[in-house]
Amino acid sequence: xxxxxxYRELGLTDKEYQLIVETLGREPNDLELxxxxxxxxxxxxxxxxxxxxxxxxxxxxxVIQGPGENAGIVDIDDGQAVVMKIESHxxxxxxxxxxxxxxxxxxxxxxxxxxxxxxxxxxxSLRFGELKSERVKHLFSGVVSGIADYGNCMGIPxxxxxxxxxxxxxxxPLVNAMCVGIVNKKDxxxxxxxxxxxxxxxxxxxxxxxxxxxASFASExxxxxxxxxxxxxxxxxxxxxxxxxxxCLEILKSxxxxxxxxxxxxxxxxxxCETASRAGNGIELDVSLVPRREEGMTPREVMLSESQxxxxxxxxxxxxxxxxxxxxxxxxxxxxxxxxxDDGFLxxxxxxxxxxxxxxxxxxxxxxTTVNESKQPAYIKDVQRIQYxxxxxxxxxxxxxxxxxxxxNICSREWIYRQYDHMVRTxxxxxxxxxxxVLRIKGTKKGIALTTDCNGRYCYLNPxxxxxxxxxxxxxxxxxxxxxxxxxxxxxxFGNPKKPGVYWQFENCIEGMSQACExxxxxxxxxxxxxxxxxxxxxxxxxxxxxxxxxxRDINKIVTPGFKKEGDLIAVxxxxxxxxxxxxxxxxxxxxxxGNPSIDLEKxxxxxxxxxxxxxxxxxxxxxxxxxxxxxxxxxxSCIKGGVGARIELDSEGKRWDEVLFGEAQSxxxxxxxxxxCKLLEKISEQVGCKVLIIGKVAGKKLIAxxxxxxxxxxxxxxxxxxxxxxxxxxxx
Amino acid sequence: MKFGVVMFxxxxxxxxxxxxIKEVLxxxxxxxxxxxxxxxxxxxxxxxxPGGFSYGDYLRPGAIARxxxxxxxxxxxxxxxxxxxxxxxxxxxxLEAGLLPGAMKRNKNLRFICDNVFVRVxxxxxxxxxxxxxxxxxxxxxxxxxxxxxxxxxxxxxMKENNQIVFRYCDEKxxxxxxxxxxxxxxxxxxxxxxxxxxxxxxxxxxRCSEEILxxxxxxxxxxxxxxxLKGE
Numbered sequence: 001x002x003x004x005x006x007y008r009e010l011g012l013t014d015k016e017y018q019l020i021v022e023t024l025g026r027e028p029n030d031l032e033l034x035x036x037x038x039x040x041x042x043x044x045x046x047x048x049x050x051x052x053x054x055x056x057x058x059x060x061x062x063v064i065q066g067p068g069e070n071a072g073i074v075d076i077d078d079g080q081a082v083v084m085k086i087e088s089h090x091x092x093x094x095x096x097x098x099x100x101x102x103x104x105x106x107x108x109x110x111x112x113x114x115x116x117x118x119x120x121x122x123x124x125s126l127r128f129g130e131l132k133s134e135r136v137k138h139l140f141s142g143v144v145s146g147i148a149d150y151g152n153c154m155g156i157p158x159x160x161x162x163x164x165x166x167x168x169x170x171x172x173p174l175v176n177a178m179c180v181g182i183v184n185k186k187d188x189x190x191x192x193x194x195x196x197x198x199x200x201x202x203x204x205x206x207x208x209x210x211x212x213x214x215a216s217f218a219s220e221x222x223x224x225x226x227x228x229x230x231x232x233x234x235x236x237x238x239x240x241x242x243x244x245x246x247x248c249l250e251i252l253k254s255x256x257x258x259x260x261x262x263x264x265x266x267x268x269x270x271x272x273c274e275t276a277s278r279a280g281n282g283i284e285l286d287v288s289l290v291p292r293r294e295e296g297m298t299p300r301e302v303m304l305s306e307s308q309x310x311x312x313x314x315x316x317x318x319x320x321x322x323x324x325x326x327x328x329x330x331x332x333x334x335x336x337x338x339x340x341x342d343d344g345f346l347x348x349x350x351x352x353x354x355x356x357x358x359x360x361x362x363x364x365x366x367x368x369t370t371v372n373e374s375k376q377p378a379y380i381k382d383v384q385r386i387q388y389x390x391x392x393x394x395x396x397x398x399x400x401x402x403x404x405x406x407x408x409n410i411c412s413r414e415w416i417y418r419q420y421d422h423m424v425r426t427x428x429x430x431x432x433x434x435x436x437x438v439l440r441i442k443g444t445k446k447g448i449a450l451t452t453d454c455n456g457r458y459c460y461l462n463p464x465x466x467x468x469x470x471x472x473x474x475x476x477x478x479x480x481x482x483x484x485x486x487x488x489x490x491x492x493x494f495g496n497p498k499k500p501g502v503y504w505q506f507e508n509c510i511e512g513m514s515q516a517c518e519x520x521x522x523x524x525x526x527x528x529x530x531x532x533x534x535x536x537x538x539x540x541x542x543x544x545x546x547x548x549x550x551x552x553r554d555i556n557k558i559v560t561p562g563f564k565k566e567g568d569l570i571a572v573x574x575x576x577x578x579x580x581x582x583x584x585x586x587x588x589x590x591x592x593x594x595g596n597p598s599i600d601l602e603k604x605x606x607x608x609x610x611x612x613x614x615x616x617x618x619x620x621x622x623x624x625x626x627x628x629x630x631x632x633x634x635x636x637x638s639c640i641k642g643g644v645g646a647r648i649e650l651d652s653e654g655k656r657w658d659e660v661l662f663g664e665a666q667s668x669x670x671x672x673x674x675x676x677x678c679k680l681l682e683k684i685s686e687q688v689g690c691k692v693l694i695i696g697k698v699a700g701k702k703l704i705a706x707x708x709x710x711x712x713x714x715x716x717x718x719x720x721x722x723x724x725x726x727x728x729x730x731x732x733x
Numbered sequence: 734m735k736f737g738v739v740m741f742x743x744x745x746x747x748x749x750x751x752x753x754i755k756e757v758l759x760x761x762x763x764x765x766x767x768x769x770x771x772x773x774x775x776x777x778x779x780x781x782x783p784g785g786f787s788y789g790d791y792l793r794p795g796a797i798a799r800x801x802x803x804x805x806x807x808x809x810x811x812x813x814x815x816x817x818x819x820x821x822x823x824x825x826x827x828l829e830a831g832l833l834p835g836a837m838k839r840n841k842n843l844r845f846i847c848d849n850v851f852v853r854v855x856x857x858x859x860x861x862x863x864x865x866x867x868x869x870x871x872x873x874x875x876x877x878x879x880x881x882x883x884x885x886x887x888x889x890x891x892m893k894e895n896n897q898i899v900f901r902y903c904d905e906k907x908x909x910x911x912x913x914x915x916x917x918x919x920x921x922x923x924x925x926x927x928x929x930x931x932x933x934x935x936x937x938x939x940x941r942c943s944e945e946i947l948x949x950x951x952x953x954x955x956x957x958x959x960x961x962x963l964k965g966e
Contacts, residue, residue: 148845152876153786155745239743239789329768331742421847421876423941424784426749431948440946442752555946733842 005030010037011220016368023362031300031348032356035363038213038266038304039273042531045367048497049529052507055514056524062486063523070111070191070262072525073183074487076551080441081185082448083117086125086178086491086547088530092233093175094222097142101175102150102236106308108179109154110262113245114311116189116252117181120425121439122151124161124177125452125491125545129170131408131731136165139173141732146236147177148419153238154245158420159428159437161452165408168456171535172222176491176528178452178547182441189252191261193275193283193314193340198258200272200283200338201320203327204244204310208293210234211267211306221496222535240309240332247330248311254326256319263310269303270364271312272338273346277364284347285338287355299355303348314340377501383461384596388580391590393658397705397712400589404662405636405720407588410629411727430560433641435480435625440555447552449483455628456541458597461582463505463542465598467512469666472604473627474548475520479608480623480669482559482615483550488517490527490546495539497531505542513544519601520608522548559615561624562641568621568672568698570635570646571681573614574607576693578655578663584628585662599666606690607667613684619677625669630662632705632713634670635696639703640721648696648705657707672698734963736762737777739807739823741798746784746820749940754781757943758956767798771806778963779816780807782823784876784938794837794879795825804830816860816959817932821877824924824934833925833934834892835884840877841917847876849949850915852900852923852937853907859930860962862899864954870907871900871951873937875923880916880936882925892925900924900935 007017010033020028020036028036042048058066064081065073071085089104105122112119124147129136151158156179193200211234251257259279261271268290276283287302297305313334315323320336327334341347346363348356359366394400404410417432429447430438436451453474459466475485490513495502517524533540552558563570580586581595614620622642626634632648639646652660673681678694685692703720705713736754740747747764754762765771765780788797798804804826811817811832819827827833840846851872854865865871884892892898900923903909914921916936924935939952 145844152845152847152878153743153789155785237789239786239791242743242745242786242789418848419845421845423847423874423876423938423947424745424749426752426941426944426947429946442756 005033007033010034011041012037016040019368023359023366031303032358034300034304035269035356035358038269039363040367044266044270046529047367047369048372048531050369051371052510055510057514057518058523058525060521060523063525064185066525067527070114072487072489073115073188074525074549076446076448078444079185081183082549083112083115083181083183084178084489084547084549085111085526086176086489086545087528088491088493089175089177090172090493090530090533091222093143094172096233097139098146099233099235101143101146103234103308104175104177105147105150106236106238106241107264108177109156109241112179112181113248114191114260114262115183116187117183118249119156119179119181120427121180121450122156122158122177123450123452123547124158125454126161126163127169127174127456127543128165129167130165136170137732143173143175144416144419150236150238152421154242155424157422157424157428159422159439160432160450163413163416164456166457166541168538168540172533172540174493174533174540174543176545178489180450180549187252189257189260191275192259192279193281194258194279196281196340196342198317198340199315199320199336200285200340201313201315201323201334201336202290202310203313203334204332205237205240205307206291206293206333207302207305207310208307209297209301209305212301212304221532234306234308236308243330243332244309244311247327247332250326251313251323254322256316256322257313258316259314261312263312265306267304267306273360273364275312275314276346276360282341282343282345282360283338284341284349286349286351288351289335289337291333291335299348299350372497372503373500374504374507375500376504383594386594393656394589397661398715401632401713401715402723404585404588404629404633405724406727407584409584410633412725414725415728415732429555429558430481434561435477436483438481438552438558445554447555447558449478449481449550449552451477452545452547453477454543454545456543457593458582459509459543460541462596463508464512467509467544468516468601469597469599470544470546471513471516471520471522472599472601472666473625474546475522476608476625476669478548478550479612480559480625482557483552484612485520485522485548485550487525488522488546488548490524490544492527492529493533493540493543493545494531495534502539509542509544516601519605557615557618559620559623561622561638563638563644563646563672563698564621564642566644566698569675569678569694570648570670570672570696570698572668572670572693572695573610573685573690574668575603575691576668577665578659579665580659580663583630583662583664585630585658603690604667606688607669609688610685610690611669614681617680619680620671620673622672623669628664630664632661636703636720638670639717640724644698645700645702645717646696647699650695650707652708657712660707661705661712734760734778734960735776736760737765737775737780738762739765739767739780739782739803741767741787741801743787743789744783744785746938746940750781750783753940753943753956757953758960765803767801767803770802771810777815779818779959780810782819782826784821784823787822787826794822795829798826799830808832811932814929814931818861819934820938820940821936824936825879827932827934832932833927834888835882837879838881838883839879840881845878846915848915849874850937851903851905853903853909855898855901856896859899859926859933861933861955861958863958863961865958868907870903870905871954872942872949873939873952874941875915875937877936880918882918882922884919889920895928897925897928898922899926899933
């Protein structure tokens with residue numbers, strides 16, 4: 001044996017180490033200590049976040065599986081269910097963008113098919129620094145290629161997501177991948193090691209030395225030394241995963257499988273102790289039986305390896321042959337390495353020698369949760385205070401409009417999603433670039449709508465309101481395409497939780513999200529926490545990304561954002577007030593990140609009800625939610641997507657003109673409809689208790705916006721379309 | 734009529750082709766597993782090599798798939814005049830197997846491209862395009878990283894003389910130009926056939942646009958043409 005492992009280097013505290021010794025009644029050996037180190041890392045144990053996560057509403061009449069499993073499940077009627085989860089791969093992507101992003105996608109796909117579901121869609125929520133430096137461009141380009149190559153090769157369409165570019169993400173980009181699957185309710189499988197004596201098999205790729213300590217690496221801040229942790233980044237092989245996917249879905253159909261779990265963070269250690277813990281059992285396994293990619297691997301390396309594309313399968317005793325045969329068909333290994341026991345221990349053997357023996361409950365769930373100190377950071381007061389009389393109203397609104405339209409946070413994402421196969425499996429009815437993606441469910445009239453959302457700047461300025469807005473906007477995006485929001489999954493990206501200011505942001509975001517989830521009836525069914533998104537002592541904006549699924553009962557009634565017909569009237573559902581707080585306008589035009597954004601959830605609910613009902617009645621020709629860039633950018637996008645102009649006539653009601661055009665006040669949806677349907681829309685709005693205001697007409701080839709009788713913006717749609725579409729390409733190529 | 738869709742390890746548009754034949758055309762269709770030799774007793778009328786990443790595109794797209802057990806039988810089938818349609822990766826396999834001339838390079842911009850494009854029908858006399866008009870413009874998706882078709886000048890000239898260029902990338906009016914070439918393909922070529930016209934390789938995906946709800950049903954013309962030919966109408 002080499003030198004004794006120091007628990008502190010594994011990220012364990014004195015208190016945690018003592019607890020381990022007490023639990024075992026002895027000192028752990030090096031391997032055992034390392035296993036505790038990874039399992040009790042923040043990444044695996046959620047020790048810093050668990051108490052807060054309990055705040056989320058997680059129940060609902062459609063919820064089949066809430067948090068705690070590999071992924072959440074929600075009922076979509078007819079015996080079918082949607083399985084979904086979002087997960088971060090931030091730190092690996094900061095060091096090795098291509099592989100970091102690729103393996104992030106690979107991991108989340110496994111979480112979905114582990115539940116017995118066929119993965120049918122991917123979404124990606126990305127954050128980078130401003131697209132100025134070569135380094136940021138390298139990260140951005142690498143991450144997009146990594147996502148593309150993995151998802152494309154798997155034959156799973158990447159249908160949506162979002163990306164923001166802000167300087168706080170320069171050194172610590174965020175890469176959150178979401179996967180969605182479909183399963184027949186009767187075919188749902190869970191990650192449980194049930195049935196004492198049942199064999200435990202490892203299937204898929206061979207085990208190598210890659211990714212050792214990936215989970216620990218994800219649980220500390222990025223630093224100058226992080227580059228040296230490149231070996232902690234795993235390497236992905238989407239072809240292997242495609243075979244694994246098909247083979248796993250085939251064995252699940254065979255009826256031989258008791259439980260199945262992906263080998264993700266902390267590899268074999270976490271998969272074995274988590275499946276045993278869920279079933280209240282133990283597992284005994286022999287590392288010498290694990291098929292390896294390299295010679296001379298130690299038990300430690302086998303137990304901690306995060307080699308990708310592997311699964312642990314618990315099989316009905318006596319049916320191992322059937323599993324082996326199916327894997328042989330797909331040219332993959334399937335080897336029995338152990339069995340389920342009744343003693344509640346994870347016993348690791350190397351041949352005949354026992355090398356580790358740990359109680360699974362303690363290992364999987366025993367990490368003591370820490371209540372961190374929470375304190376409102378000093379910056380909040382400074383940024384929320386903003387004196388608008390010191391911010392000049394622009395003279396040339398055309399110039400401001402064009403600048404905003406070309407902002408990295410507003411312009412078209414085509415350069416990105418053109419690299420993703422977003423059509424494979426021929427279900428994608430609404431392609432990327434709309435408020436939400438829509439996929440049909442073959443064999444039914446149903447569809448599902450999918451989106452991810454989070455404006456980190458709002459969360460930075462006011463974490464509570466920002467959290468509420470993230471949920472509200474996700475749901476609003478779904479109703480814009482005609483879907484009823486069903487459930488959410490979240491990826492909580494924050495800085496170092498040991499810093500009271502960061503923890504305060506975390507608490508407040510969760511509180512805000514929970515309030516909105518309750519108001520909009522969208523329980524959280526799965527999620528992931530990513531702390532330590534910091535470098536050089538600076539944290540990223542609090543970025544709680546919300547992924548959401550909605551149900552469309554009749555796919556013939558889908559609505560898209562582009563204007564469809566000249567002569568249609570343009571209306572705003574909701575109150576057309578301004579709200580420059582936290583706006584892209586303030587950042588791009590005035591260089592300010594300031595203000596105090598807010599949302600009224602009751603009003604939001606009414607607006608969403610109104611829009612959803614209008615889509616059900618089939619009276620809307622387009623719908624698009626007002627977000628970054630405000631009302632005029634929203635209308636410009638609908639013009640561009642429809643290839644047609646619009647005339648807008650607004651009354652400022654005494655407000656600033658820049659606020660009227662570029663304010664980002666929440667709870668607004670712009671729709672277009674034929675004149676004879678306006679009465680119907682007004683009737684719906686009266687019933688649900690929200691306002692509707694006609695503001696213009698779809699007409700001509702130009703976008704013309706007048707406020708208080710003055711023409712402020714007049715632009716040729718073909719011209720702005722080109723600028724909007726080519727912006728990222730121009731920056732990147 | 735009976736269709737066969739080959740499943741290589743890594744195929745992923747196999748399900749999409751299967752769906753169109755079964756649910757849209759309402760014809761008989763089976764998967765053909767790559768490890769098994771093609772059995773003549775199956776009496777397929779048309780065999781489709783689908784898109785995807787057979788063998789992970791390792792080495793070169795299609796380079797390993799051509800050595801699959803099933804390929805020998807498919808080459809036989811084609812030589813006897815059977816209809817073989819290779820889409821995207823299937824096209825790449827046909828090139829590697831020597832059933833069609835030429836080779837595929839990485840896209841000119843070195844990135845994967847998924848988009849709706851337009852192609853012009855240059856040859857409407859083969860079984861796959863009988864129902865198209867010559868010069869007709871089809872709106873059809875592409876999704877590939879290696880669609881930059883290449884062939885030497887001499888062979889290209891022969892192919893043109895033999896009417897082997899079937900589809901070329903164009904704009905919505907049918908104009909073929911460098912601006913309408915998504916991947917750098919020589920002469921804007923999007924699809925070619927063998928001399929006899931019973932083997933077609935195309936990069937665009939007709940199975941992705943065979944239903945109106947997907948935005949375009951232009952791809953169905955290809956499948957309808959096959960049916961018309963097979964039925965001898």
